Amino acid sequence: MADSPKRVLVVDDDADIIEPVQCALEEHGYEVLVAHDGSEALKRIERDAPDLILLDMIMPRRSGFSVLDKLAAHRGRVPPIIMMSGGAEPRHRDYAEARGVTRFLSKPFEMSDLLEQVDSLLLTGTA
Numbered sequence: 746m747a748d749s750p751k752r753v754l755v756v757d758d759d760a761d762i763i764e765p766v767q768c769a770l771e772e773h774g775y776e777v778l779v780a781h782d783g784s785e786a787l788k789r790i791e792r793d794a795p796d797l798i799l800l801d802m803i804m805p806r807r808s809g810f811s812v813l814d815k816l817a818a819h820r821g822r823v824p825p826i827i828m829m830s831g832g833a834e835p836r837h838r839d840y841a842e843a844r845g846v847t848r849f850l851s852k853p854f855e856m857s858d859l860l861e862q863v864d865s866l867l868l869t870g871t872a
Contacts, residue, residue: 754778756798786812799827826848828848830852831851850862
């Protein structure tokens with residue numbers, strides 16, 4: 746019996762980001778879950794237990810930082826997190842890393858870079 750595909754939760758409020766990322770990840774063999782804001786992301790994390798989270802920094806209703814704060818207070822397993830942002834300052838990166846972000850990806854990014862980072866975290870386990 747084959748292993749089930751790894752589940753990646755893509756959290757972003759921009760369909761122009763979600764759609765190509767979702768297509769690329771699915772073509773690469775991943776199961777993709779989608780949330781359009783931080784509140785929806787927290788529900789999906791609890792319900793669907795993704796293996797990795799791609800998290801946008803700035804979103805309506807609940808920012809990526811708010812999601813990180815909530816996850817940091819959570820006592821259960823937190824999957825690796827790649828935070829995505831367009832124009833993040835070094836202090837934002839420091840804050841995100843202090844809250845458990847594994848990697849940081851600046852928008853716009855090359856899809857090959859995203860896939861390389863996802864693969865390295867999910868397939869080879871290197872942080």
